[in-house]
Amino acid sequence: MADGSRIAPVLSTPANHVLEEDALPTTIEPESPHSPEAIQIRYEIDRTVAEIRQGGWKRVALQFPDLMLPEAPAVFEALSQKFIGEKRPIGNKYPSPERSSSHGGEKLDSIKDQPLSVEFFILADTSYGACCVDEIAAEHVDADVVVHYGRACLSPPARLPVIHVFTRQPLAIDRVVESFKSTYPDHNQAIILMADITFASHLPCISEILETEGYRFVFTPDIVHNPSSPLPNRTVPENVLLEPSQLRKWRLFHISDPPESLLLILSSRVSSIHVFPNTKTVAQVTSAADVTASAALRRRYALMTSVTTVPVFGILINTLSVKNYLHVVEHVKSCISASGRKSYTFVVGKVNAAKVANFSEIGAWVVIGCWESSLIDSKDFWKPILTPFELELALAGDDKRIWTGTWVTDFETILAGIKRPPIDQPISKAERCGKDLTRYSHDTGGSDSEPESVPPEFDLRTGRYVSNSRPMQVRQDIEKGENQSSHDGQLVRRSKGDITRIGDVASAGAEFLQSSRTWKGLGSDFQIEYDNPQDGSNGAPLEEGRSGSARGYISARSQTRT
Secondary structure: OOOHHHOOOOOOOOHHHOOOOOOOOOOOOOOOOOOHHHHHHHOOHHHHHHHHHHHOOOEEEEEOOHHHHHHHHHHHHHHHHOOEOOOOOOOOOOOOOOOOOOOOOOOOOOOOOOOEOOEEEEEOOOOOOOOOOOHHHHHHOOOOEEEEEOOOOOOOEOOOOEEEEOOOOOOOHHHHHHHHHHHOOOOOOOEEEEEOOOOHHHHHHHHHHHHHOOOOOEEOOOEOOOOOOOOOOEOOOHHHHHOHHHHHHOEEEEEOOOOHHHHHHHHOOOOEEEEEOOOOOOOOOOOOEEEOOHHHHHHHHHHHHOOOOOOEEEEEEOOOOEOOHHHHHHHHHHHHHHOOOEEEEEEOOOOOHHHHOOOOOOOEEEEEOOOOOOOOOHHHOOOOEEOHHHHHHHHOOOOOOOOOOOOOOOHHHHHHOOOOOOOOOOOOHHHHHOOOOHHHOOOOOOHHHOHHHOOOEEOOOOOOEEOOOOOOOOOOOOOOOHHHHOOOOOEEOOOOOOOOEEOOEEOHHHHHHHHOOOOOOOOHHHHHHHHOOOOOOOOOOOOOOOEEEOOEEEOOOOOOEO
């Protein structure tokens, strides 16, 4: 068992799982195709058409999640029928309707030859999460606006305007009311009635029924585009606006299972959470489940403390559409650099274990995504995956790291704590991260500037001393002069114990390449013999290989085709 635990996991997807997908926790099973009348209501065709006309948009991208793609052609045709025969304005700069998408766009043969004043494009296979607006795919078709269908994180977009259509999912209202009454027999309790965004249209009806049943203190929040709200993307009671701590006195009844990120946020802000699951497999539900996030919070805290001595972090950009994501990337870079560690930035699209496992030098990952998609379970990954909020806590000193149970994921709240200087005055790394880095600085001279004055660091899990947790911290270079000036711009192997430098800049990745990787590229086996001579032998001489095309290679020795 001990040997088996060190074997690398299988990173490829099993053949029987290729076409399988994990179901969203808040999405019901796909139903049979709806009638044209049901399409009009469920996808709010009339409201969408009115907003398109009001905005004057001529190229519209329709973004569907995977479970709604079977109905995408019907929605496409229902919207197109509203604009058939309308004339384009004089001097229209957009191409003719025959142009199609090169990135997920699709046009129907039944209407593509008819004159349309507005062009529609179906977007599928989103670049990142389905809850985010895919501005990248929309820009491939030069779209003026994106119509986003289904669940949404409602993070503010970076470039394009968005029309959100949450769709109206069916809900057994009588079962919800029965579950609510059995969960809260006391009619004088302060309760927030909340639902997943696809079931929010049923809340006014449920609220009216509960009011007739004698519940006087039931608050039904409205949907707002504000992830930084105490109730993310929802309004709050009036007393909470005046005093946010009053939210702790409210109980929450949530319809359908919330995402884990939302559950972690709400668990530290309300008194209790009861969830009514909305799935077709659930029998007659008599009461909602009492949900707690204590175990999840403990796991996240343990994950965070496991990376306190990690020397190299990887920054995974998991969105290119959320507003202020570049500011958060710079903030994360500054925090890592100010702590004496190294960071590398990656843009990989949808994150999976196979992609990030290619970078063995990375000790932990930080995901820059929307407030829902940033929380990734690390159990299937080699290295821990954190959110920017968790990274700030992990980089704080042991005497400053205080775990209160609160959870922050949205960009606005994270950036709100950064001191912003005037435009002509750049902010220092220490001020940006709010940390006192004087004890890690060694360029001021005196006895305190010696490397031995750095406080020792220990792994909180094993208790072992860690000597290389801050590879990028400032240190005195004892080999200045000819060594430094004669190797500018080159990859140099420094003396034992010193980190590899590229052009006088310390590089943790180059150090890992030199010290830990056994294969360093083509020809590396020939060079290794000279780098680490043992018996005085040299590497094998380089020989010319085969050439030609695949149908007949030519051998360099025999000059014959193989």
